[in-house]
Amino acid sequence: EPEVTQTPSHQVTQMGQEVILRCVPISNHLYFYWYRQILGQKVEFLVSFYNNEISEKSEIFDDQFSVERPDGSNFTLKIRSTKLEDSAMYFCASSDGGHQPQHFGDGTRLSIL
Amino acid sequence: EDKVVQSPLSLVVHEGDTVTLNCSYEVTNFRSLLWYKQEKKAPTFLFMLTSSGIEKKSGRLSSILDKKELFSILNITATQTGDSAIYLCAVGVYGGATNKLIFGTGTLLAVQP
Numbered sequence: 001e002p003e004v005t006q007t008p009s010h011q012v013t014q015m016g017q018e019v020i021l022r023c024v025p026i027s028n029h030l031y032f033y034w035y036r037q038i039l040g041q042k043v044e045f046l047v048s049f050y051n052n053e054i055s056e057k058s059e060i061f062d063d064q065f066s067v068e069r070p071d072g073s074n075f076t077l078k079i080r081s082t083k084l085e086d087s088a089m090y091f092c093a094s095s096d097g098g099h100q101p102q103h104f105g106d107g108t109r110l111s112i113l
Numbered sequence: 114e115d116k117v118v119q120s121p122l123s124l125v126v127h128e129g130d131t132v133t134l135n136c137s138y139e140v141t142n143f144r145s146l147l148w149y150k151q152e153k154k155a156p157t158f159l160f161m162l163t164s165s166g167i168e169k170k171s172g173r174l175s176s177i178l179d180k181k182e183l184f185s186i187l188n189i190t191a192t193q194t195g196d197s198a199i200y201l202c203a204v205g206v207y208g209g210a211t212n213k214l215i216f217g218t219g220t221l222l223a224v225q226p
Contacts, residue, residue, distance in 0.1 A: 035214070042217065043216040055211040056208035099211075099212050
């Protein structure tokens with residue numbers, strides 16, 4: 001069954017450094033999403049992306065965050081200058097319609113030191 | 114503020130038992146309600162519900178939505194140890210071309226042999 005692939009599975013980085021989280025959505029999907037889950041808390045929406053632009057973003061998704069679809073298969077989340085509170089599990093998801101079920105990857109655990 | 118509440122937070126049952134998991138919500142611009150199963154990493158899609166009173170069924174799992182009372186239930190009959198997981202309820206909210214998902218805290222289900 002097709003699946004969403006995320007790399008790396010675990011990323012450790014120093015506070016203030018830039019980090020890029022990578023995702024390969026399901027191949028025929030056109031709608032992409034990032035969510036995060038801080039340890040012990042709910043999964044939270046960050047951003048949705050369609051037709052090469054952001055469709056919606058949350059208050060969490062400030063100027064330090066950006067997303068990009070650099071080619072036909074990858075979808076990335078960049079955090080420009082990481083903070084301790086960015087430590088979380090980051091999930092990528094994709095769907096084949098804007099109102100269709102979203103399918104999630106295994107996540108990247110980001111640890112900021 | 115959009116809110117999704119799941120109950121119970123955790124549940125321990127024995128193999129063969131039937132369980133009912135609850136999800137209530139208060140959101141603006143409701144589009145759909147989704148159930149996911151999270152075992153180790155990726156939330157795995159189970160059901161998407163958009164209409165009241167229509168039961169969705171997959172094997173031993175079933176779910177139904179009540180849009181008047183703003184809740185959904187997920188039933189699992191004849192539970193097996195492989196059903197042990199966190200069950201996440203998420204509500205899809207209109208956001209232009211895409212839906213963002215608002216998640217509950219999840220119900221941790223442990224099925225003992």
